[in-house]
Amino acid sequence: MTTYTHTAEADIAADTLFGFLAEPRNLPRYFPQMTAAEPEGGEQVHVEAEVHGHHVDAEAWVRPDATHRRLEWGAEGPDDYHGELQIDELSPGRSRITVSLHSVREADDDEVQRGLEQTVAVLTQTAAADDRQAQ
Numbered sequence: 001m002t003t004y005t006h007t008a009e010a011d012i013a014a015d016t017l018f019g020f021l022a023e024p025r026n027l028p029r030y031f032p033q034m035t036a037a038e039p040e041g042g043e044q045v046h047v048e049a050e051v052h053g054h055h056v057d058a059e060a061w062v063r064p065d066a067t068h069r070r071l072e073w074g075a076e077g078p079d080d081y082h083g084e085l086q087i088d089e090l091s092p093g094r095s096r097i098t099v100s101l102h103s104v105r106e107a108d109d110d111e112v113q114r115g116l117e118q119t120v121a122v123l124t125q126t127a128a129a130d131d132r133q134a135q
Helices: 014-022 024-030 113-133
Strands: 002-010 035-039 044-051 054-065 070-075 081-091 094-103
Touching: 002 113, 014 054, 014 070, 014 081, 014 094, 014 113, 024 035, 024 113, 094 113
Parallel strands: none
Antiparallel strands: 002 094, 035 044, 044 054, 054 070, 070 081, 081 094
16 A cells, blocks of 8 residues: 655644535545535545546545544545545644545556645645635
8 A cells, every 4th residue: 555645834724724625515626636526424425536537436435523623535446545634723824734645556656646735735725715705
């Protein structure tokens, strides 16, 4: 199993960032390949994505833990894809996000790591922009 990890800081309150990430419908807003994400009750989420030119229609799971600002997710399949993230408050209005992805599929180059870093940058920017608009 291969694990990819990335940590970044963001100018957004930890609880606000976690709330944004814990809502599955926000996935397509920051995950470039994701085209749809609909909660189906409990931990189940129906997802659709375009991955390497192929349409993927699948069931995934999401487990938010608001008390610890921790989120776990995954999808059944040949790659045994799953991950977790942790949001920590650094100071009021500033947080740190650490994301880890796990898969039995190993990428040929740094494609997965680059994608993880880009996704974290987009999600923190999108969440912060939403927060500014809400104020």
